[in-house]
Amino acid sequence: MTSERPPRREETAWVLDYLPYGHVSDSMGRYQKRPIIQGVGERDFVLMEMAPKEGAVPDIGVKVALIGRDRPVVDRVNRRIGYEELSSGAKVELPYALQKIVLEKEAYYLRFFNEAGPLTTRMHALELLPGIGKKLMWAVLNERKKGPFKSFQDLSDRVKGIYNPEKLLAKRIEDEIADDRIKYRIFTAEPRRR
Template sequence: MNKVFTASKEREEYVRVLDYLPYGRHDDERPTYQKKPLIQAIGEKSFILMELTPKKGKVPMIHERLYIGEGEREVVDHVNRRLKYSELTNAAKTELPHVLAEIVKDNEERFLDVYNKSYPITTRLHILDLFPGIGRKFANMILKERKKGEFKSFEDLTKRVKGLYHPEKIIANRIEEELKNENVKYRLFTMK
């Protein structure tokens, strides 16, 4: 069982900027005048980490949402390659949890399904058990409240499940865990 829940196979159309490198990669041994600026970003659908080249004279802001789909792009000239977590700059790694939480919050309906439609993976393991910060106690509370009716929003979830705070950060932490660990057994949000 590789993809358990909501990983998307669609091409990324939008990314969020994690870091801007005006002088390119630090391991590029060419003289500074030959280096091109780079952007490290993460896709919004499948959370693919990627390296982009901005158009000449364009300087993106950290957390900025950029279009990389088909057609005219304002800031991005082209996508260079897919990155591994270990290839991110320290600044990008620092911004990643914040950007992931923003993506989850901005797509609340999609990610609310995690709490509304999660299911057992095995007889002893439930999808909710895979989330950092949700132990057996919270998983049981979520499942009990869910029987009374689906959660309408993250706010509704935190009101009905006492002690559960920032459900978007819980999901963001799971996504980050999947990005960090290439050998994670159950991928809920990312693609290998």
């Protein structure tokens, strides 16, 4: 949870879409196109295009390995892509994949609620999450003075108005992925340069 960090090599990714005939916009004939997988990295949320192994047809919404010898699905990562290059299906799947990532690493993302501080004299990092204004921010800060939050459920029980913290975090991560010009980048790597 830092800002201005360069992307590191992702070790795992979540499959957002499988395009058996490649991009629709490619000018090649249908049978000359190569299949591609669109996915999001698990650590820095890098969007990428991957080549599947011969005969592999990945399921949407599953985690796949990107490095090492045990890669039954992905042959290689072709390139880093931007949000605008995602297929419609990938854009629909992205929020669900992000929620799975956040829930799978709940302790890590819970630290944001336990440790987030002010960004400026008038804005707190908690206010970057959609739906959290001054009132909820103060409720979180007052509750965490009593002791750190132990889980998302504990956070929801102690702070009335925060019902699904994983959805708030996933939405913020999606906003950071989708907008290259976003001012405060808390969870994602810097966007790719064009």
